[in-house]
Amino acid sequence: MASPKVIVVGGGLAGLAATIKISELGGDVELFSIVPVRRSHSVCAQGGINAAVNTKGEGDSPEIHFDDTIYGGDFLANQTPVKDMCERGPGIVFLLDRMGVMFNRTPEGNLDFRRFGGTLHHRTAYAGATTGQQLLYALDEQVRRQEVEGKVTKYENWEFLSAVIDDDGVCRGIIAQDMRSMEIKAFRGDAVILATGGPGLIFGRSTNSMINTGTAASGVYQQGAFYANGEFIQVHPTAIPGEDKLRLMSESIRGEGGRVWTYKDGKPWYFLEEMYPAYGNLVPRDIATRAIFDICVRQKLGVDGQNQVYLDVSHLDPHMLEVKLGGVMDIYRKFVGDDPVKVPMRIFPAVHYSMGGLWTDFDEMTNIPGLFASGEVDYQYHGANRLGANSLLSCIHGGLYLAGPNAIEYAKNSAKSAGAVGEGVFQRELARQTDIYNQLVQAKGKENPYSLWLEMGAIMTDNVTVVRYNDRLRETDEVLQGLMERYKNVGVPDSSGWNNSSLFFTRQLWNMLVLARIVTLGALQRDESRGAHYKPDFPERDDERFLKTTLARFVGPTAAPELTYEEVDTQYIKPRPRRYDVAGASAGSEPAKQPTEGQQAAASIAGNGKVEDVMRAAGTPAAPSAQSTKKHR
């Protein structure tokens, strides 16, 4: 039998990790990417990658990493994949080190680890403050080597348009378009892996790169793939506002001793340290974001009366800052003009990451047989809130241990190879995509797609981020439907038949609108507060009704998604209230399976659904009341 052929779409960490594993296992890979893979969005990850290697004698272990991750995600993540990921963490970091990643070292020459949010342990391996870039380069280099060996064929500057699905509902390949020549073509694959990243651009400006439209995920959703937990969007507490994007200022800045503060009564107020004595500046991102938001928006205590607070490293050793955080210090210097070594940085929260994504089983296969999803585009690991430095780990874990090997396994066990599928199946999907393309070529309406995008981004940012109200979510969905109506009158602002970027963007825009509705309506229907999803009108976590995965199904181009709920796998760690003002609420250094008396008691209260004000206990003592915030709409 010929070697199985796997199509990997996306050349970030997850896609490259899958590619490496598949070619190692004897498969042929066709790797598609809309940018040269070395320029993928993974380069933007700064702070590091988590692995409980316990080099600091703190008693850290994969079990504690597992507990921190589940607890940090407010118990929404299925526990089996998270447990596997945490156990494989050390092996993954060692592999990356062997591949030549220039991780910072200890005086003895071992890997160094630093603190990050949502844990009390030094668990984050890092390469300066450009860790994502360094990891991506290491994987890119391995794939280049496999390319030279003839095991991998790259299609860079090609955009994935849709999956090819046969009459039995099985994925048999993809349709993709050359972004230069505009040629649309069908490709056969015995399995297809989507590793296409997150959808940050549905919020207009975010910390995401320009390619993060979520268009591929939306495309297959419209072909029947389920989208899970779409409403869980992480807003990172510390970013620099900008006209074109909001630039991330890594959590590792606080990991190395950076402090967040503003003035109150004329004196510096280190509010995170005061509100959360146990975790201080290293509370999880949802909690830090809500605190900053509340202080700026409700209490009006932002620096200079603006929506900004200080992130301060000016008290730290300049040499240490250069060695451990040089990359982000440079970004601040280049884009703001101030030197953070001397002057506190001014930051505000920004949309950063989607915990939700394509639904997959524990093998990372979607509900469409033969179609896998890995990396930020899947929904597996982060529950209702992702811990910092877990995303790089989840991407590589997914590609290397799940999507990659499982795609090969699936291909080998398939009764029929993609090569044996009739040409008609491919021609049918090719014709559908060619049709959509031809409509766009003729789209000469007066609506500019980039302007529609700005409108979508503004309403999504206003109403579907840090604080959510049902009336505003309903209003947002109406606005989104209005934009879909106006899309019918869109005009592509470029008439060229060669490298027409605007045409690609216009097609992506429709897919973004579809995803934006999933996010908005998922949020509307979830009447509770959990992790990044916060509703002042429903401030408590409601395990009885909502300790469930949201599943969105496509039922028609202009219809609202059909939302159903699926049980969460909680077999290892019993849900308990989430709070970060004291350390004892987390399993901390206790093995996960042996909770303390207090935790058992807390867990049983949560289980009964009677715990009062879980959300406030979880870390928003100054949570804005519905009324007071609404005043500042």
Next chain:
Amino acid sequence: MAVSTDGGNAAANSAATKANKVITLRIQRQDTPGDDDKANRRWEEFSIPWKTGMNIISCLMAIQRNPVTADGKPTDAVVWESNCLEEVCGACTMIINGKVRQACSALVDRLEQPISIEPLSSFPVVRDLIVDRSRIFQAFKKVHAWVPVDGSYDLGPGPKMDESVRQKSYILSTCMACCACMEACPNFNEASPFIGPAAINQARLHNSHPTGAMHREDRLEALLGEGGIAYCGNDQNCVRVCPKGIPLTESIAEMNRQVNLYALKSLFTK
């Protein structure tokens, strides 16, 4: 978030209206690739309303929303490459006011107007500001820019490393393949086979890694071959334009030393 977006834009808009400031851009356009089309190269001028904190990317985005030239003629939206917008992906490299740099970190308030924007000149134009830079990745292949691991399975920890050595190598590894060094090099152009400074730097990086060093001769062979290190004319333009401050001339000198020793050794052992 909400208030930041609205408030920020509103403030910037009103400031712009008050000052009625505009930014003037002159952009070199080219519809299709190839030398035949060079006759089709032309300049178009655009006027963009000024806002606080703008960079070249936000100007180009404004043109997408309103693709009309300064003299009121509708035109096609300008195309360019960009992705991360924080100077770590290398995509948006172009020539701005005569200097090779990334468009994302080119802040408008620090540029003299009218601002001229051109595609890189040492690479074939695809369209407008997009050039084909795939050559740098071919060069990375040529110099074996990877650490040949035995496999992606768990074999335990990697080699220990001296932190001071690691710090030097880390700087080399921040190269984002933006190709600024190749653009600035007088010995690199479409007709020359020179692999360029970035690839030589990659050879040094991988030769400095304990495992990579086991295969150093593969890289030295490549540097000795056609398009290799001998093409460097020591003009030192590369190090001056590198946005990441990579000591490229130091890398070239170091690789020259390694190549010479290797060549000498080969002479006596053959």
